[in-house]
Amino acid sequence: MTDANAGLDGLIVQPFSRRGFVMTSLMSGLTLATTRVEAQVIHTDAEGIEAGEVAIPAADGPMPAYRAVPKGEGPFPVVLVVEEIFGVHDYIKDICRRLAKAGYCAVAPELYARQGDLSTMTDVKQIIAEVISKTPDAQWIADLDATVAWATSSAKGDPKRLAVMGWCRGGRAAWLYDAHRADLKAAVAWYGPLGGDRTAIQPRTAGDVAAEIHAPLLALYGGADTGIPVASVEAARDAARAAGKEVDxxxxxxxxxGFHADYRPSYRKEAAEDGWAKALAFLKAHGV
Incomplete structure (x- = not known):
């Protein structure tokens, strides 16, 4: 195993082949896979920041992504923003702008660009079956590594101050990427599943790697989440702590x-705002 693959034990399935990008640009607007758009949708302007779609060099071509960064020379601390299952739509783009307003170089790569065009999908079951379940963990982990390389060489990002923050499926990714990347300074998982099916291309759950994380991790979860038992998150936290790792x-x-998703009925303003404040404080407390 090469140095570039360090930390991917149990994830890489050899030979690991790529496929061409289905999505060559990001979707406009919000995901179509929502029952209705809520009135409380937050819109963050671009005053004082640079924000927009970018193309990140990947092994098989340019990967579409959204980047927001403060104006100025930098370098700025980097936050990898990992999407839900719905793609890099307006909600994820707005999160990047919020982070840029807080002083970060925030980049959200479209990690499912090879598996399907999420901009056209309206059915959650279809998204899971045709896109999410067919995206190898090794693929998106390599894509996040490519994003770090790009952000720290071409986008005013500081390689010494690196964090990851993800929502829903992206919360799962935050746990797994923390176990992969030894130079990560902090991770924030918003209601990411700890369990799930293990497959040849997704062989380990977030719970499986809890004891292997490198950076301190902040776990933000909902007590009324019917799909993620609090006990499973507590078990992951306890496993990490038993291994000498930090999980708050x-x-x-x-x-x-989905209590942070301001475009959905699941949004809970008080919890979302408190979680956001805690997330920013957590990043700063750990050098990001």
């Missing part, structure tokens, strides 16, 4: 899954 768990008792 915050459970919002009455919050459902």
């Amino acid at each position: 768990l915050v459970v919002y008792k009455d919050a459902p899954h």
Whole structure:
């Protein structure tokens, strides 16, 4: 195993082949896979920052992504923003702008660009079956590594101050990427599943790698999340702590899954705002 693959034990399936990009640019607007768009949708302007779609060099061509960064020379601390299952739509783009306003170089790569065009999909079951379940963990991990390389060489990012933050499926990714990347300074997982099916291309769950994380991790979860038992998050936290790792768990008792997603009925303003404040404080407390 090469140095570039360090930390991917149990994830790489050899031979690892790529496929061409289905999505060559990001979607416009919000995901079509939502029952209705809520009135409380947050829109963050681009005043004082640079924000927009970019193309990140990947092994098989340019990967579409969204980047937001403060104006100025930098370098700025880097936050990898990992999407939900719905793609890099307006909600994820806005998160990048919020982070840029807080002083970060925030980059959200479209990690499912090879598996399907999420901009056209309206059915969650279809997204999971045709896109999410067919995306190898080794693929998106390599794509996040490519994003780090690009951000720190071409986008005013500081390679010494690196963090990852993900929502839903991206929360799972935050755990796994923390176990992969030894130079990560902090990770934030917003209601990422700890369990799930193990497959040839997704052989380990977030719970499986909890004891292997490198950077301190902040876990933000909803007590009313019917798909992620709080006990599973507590077990992951305890496994990490038993291995000498740092995991801070915050459970919002009455919050459902997706409580930060301001475009969905699941949004809970108080929990979302408190979690955001805790996330920013956590990054700063750990050198990001």
